[in-house]
Amino acid sequence: MPALSEIVVHPQLSERSHYRYQFTPKHHGHGSGYKPPASEWIAEMTLETEFGIFNAADFHAIRDDDENMYGILRDDEGELLMLGIWNEQVAEFPRTRDGEAWHGYPLYPLVEQGPESRRGQKCRPEKVVFDRMVDAALITPRQRKRLLKGDYA
Amino acid sequence: MNPTSLNGSDNGRLFSTHRFDDFDVSWVGPMPLPQLGICFGSASGQVMFTDYSLNKLADPDLVNPSKEAINGVAFWNGWLAASTRADVTMGSMQVSGSRYNTVGIPVGAHGIVATPNGMFVSPMGRTGLMIFRAGSAANDPVYVLQPKGASMYFCRAVAQLGRDGIDLIAIAARKGGLVVGETSWGHPTYVMRGAASTDVDVVDICLVRSEPSSPSIVALAFDGTLLLVRDALHDPSPLSLKFNTIGGTPYRVLSAGEDIVVLTSKGVFLLGELASRLTGGFDLGAFTTQIFAISVEAVDAAVIADRWLLIVTPDEVLRFDLEAVRAGKPTDQRNEMPISLSRSWTFNDVNSTARQLARA
Numbered sequence A: 001m002p003a004l005s006e007i008v009v010h011p012q013l014s015e016r017s018h019y020r021y022q023f024t025p026k027h028h029g030h031g032s033g034y035k036p037p038a039s040e041w042i043a044e045m046t047l048e049t050e051f052g053i054f055n056a057a058d059f060h061a062i063r064d065d066d067e068n069m070y071g072i073l074r075d076d077e078g079e080l081l082m083l084g085i086w087n088e089q090v091a092e093f094p095r096t097r098d099g100e101a102w103h104g105y106p107l108y109p110l111v112e113q114g115p116e117s118r119r120g121q122k123c124r125p126e127k128v129v130f131d132r133m134v135d136a137a138l139i140t141p142r143q144r145k146r147l148l149k150g151d152y153a
Numbered sequence B: 001m002n003p004t005s006l007n008g009s010d011n012g013r014l015f016s017t018h019r020f021d022d023f024d025v026s027w028v029g030p031m032p033l034p035q036l037g038i039c040f041g042s043a044s045g046q047v048m049f050t051d052y053s054l055n056k057l058a059d060p061d062l063v064n065p066s067k068e069a070i071n072g073v074a075f076w077n078g079w080l081a082a083s084t085r086a087d088v089t090m091g092s093m094q095v096s097g098s099r100y101n102t103v104g105i106p107v108g109a110h111g112i113v114a115t116p117n118g119m120f121v122s123p124m125g126r127t128g129l130m131i132f133r134a135g136s137a138a139n140d141p142v143y144v145l146q147p148k149g150a151s152m153y154f155c156r157a158v159a160q161l162g163r164d165g166i167d168l169i170a171i172a173a174r175k176g177g178l179v180v181g182e183t184s185w186g187h188p189t190y191v192m193r194g195a196a197s198t199d200v201d202v203v204d205i206c207l208v209r210s211e212p213s214s215p216s217i218v219a220l221a222f223d224g225t226l227l228l229v230r231d232a233l234h235d236p237s238p239l240s241l242k243f244n245t246i247g248g249t250p251y252r253v254l255s256a257g258e259d260i261v262v263l264t265s266k267g268v269f270l271l272g273e274l275a276s277r278l279t280g281g282f283d284l285g286a287f288t289t290q291i292f293a294i295s296v297e298a299v300d301a302a303v304i305a306d307r308w309l310l311i312v313t314p315d316e317v318l319r320f321d322l323e324a325v326r327a328g329k330p331t332d333q334r335n336e337m338p339i340s341l342s343r344s345w346t347f348n349d350v351n352s353t354a355r356q357l358a359r360a
Helices: A047-059 A113-118 A127-135 A141-148 B010-014 B274-280 B322-328
Strands: A069-070 A089-091 A105-109 B015-018 B025-033 B037-042 B046-050 B070-074 B077-084 B088-092 B104-106 B119-123 B129-133 B143-147 B158-161 B166-173 B178-183 B189-196 B201-206 B216-221 B226-229 B240-244 B251-258 B261-266 B266-272 B291-294 B298-302 B308-312 B317-321 B334-336 B338-339 B346-356
Touching: A047 A069, A047 A089, A127 A141, A127 B010, B010 B322, B025 B070, B025 B308, B037 B070, B070 B119, B077 B119, B088 B119, B104 B129, B119 B158, B119 B166, B158 B201, B166 B201, B166 B216, B178 B216, B201 B274, B216 B251, B216 B274, B226 B274, B261 B274, B261 B298, B266 B308, B317 B322
Parallel strands: B025 B298, B201 B251
Antiparallel strands: A069 A089, A089 A105, B015 B317, B025 B037, B037 B046, B070 B077, B077 B088, B088 B104, B119 B129, B129 B143, B143 B346, B158 B166, B166 B178, B178 B189, B189 B346, B201 B216, B216 B226, B226 B240, B240 B338, B251 B261, B261 B266, B266 B291, B291 B334, B298 B308, B308 B317
């Protein structure tokens, strides 16, 4: 997907919760303009595929205790694919206020000090998120344990 | 070719399986003190020590207050440091009571190693390389070496003695390539040497037993190729070898005496005598290599004392006796001539400024 110059809203709602989803320039080709740089989806990722990751996260209720959602993308053999330009394999969809469109970005595994101290966020999904992914058969126990360590799977 | 399954083969004589009650293993590595043995890290921030037969030497200890999964443990002269995705800690192994967590750093890392001269080194992704001294106190400085360069992502570090008694550190820096440098504590800036290629995403690295004046390195790229450097200080140009037997998502590369071990999402691959051929100066591309491939759901692995290959799986640990593998010549061992890939490498200085880590 080429860089976006403006917010694009997906025409469909998510299947389970009927959430709206939007694609933001910040995470589509313009992340380097932020300090520290914002994470970006890889250029090969279509908007449709990105929405599919969000839709699956909603469908399987892959949420943390703060109601943020998390998604992954697998290939035909079950291997996790890279989602972000920094080799992230897990995307975060931060909870929005009621009625607002959701958005997402590649998050993890990515170790860096900056965003944590800047935003007060952990930049890593809670353990329970990976347990829920295993329960939903989205990842294997091996992949869960790799991700828990901060390794790519 | 698919790796051999552990079930139903005659390879059972080569390995044993182990489970520990209430200890979910996430990491394994060697333990140098108080006796030679094996250190295990758990998925909830604990460490535990065993002998080579995997008999527990003591009850597990919580070393990382985050209770996240241990992804690295390192030792230096009675000090232990451990890392998780959320924190890095250090403590004494010799003081009783609340001996661990003397120093707690609430910043995640991809692992930790000790240098011969007493630095603990942790790769911290885009942030750089964290370094602190073994035995330092809670208020002593912790530094981050942040490379000036956009594409560096430090994911794995290894260390050994360099020239003139100073430390040599080698780093897998993902699309930033391989980084090697000789370093010592207390400098405001550090200059290391980097080798990168546009096609190569370096995910792991190991040092092969070699002289300090000519360290040999084997690295693993995300496309499954092995990058071999005979003398990282004088000729850093890697040879890229592709073994078709090695399939799956590459995770780890390990040195095991004369051999090299590769861990992927599909299993474990023991490449016979590849390390000794590297250090011996043979033409690597002209040799067939014996490969012993094992299909296993491997999370992580370590080579202990050049003899034991410990493989962490989702719910148990496998211990392979490499001497038995080498001597037994398993029937399912294959020979493969690797493909030598032509790649264009660029070499540059990786300048890093040391800044003190803010721990608040």
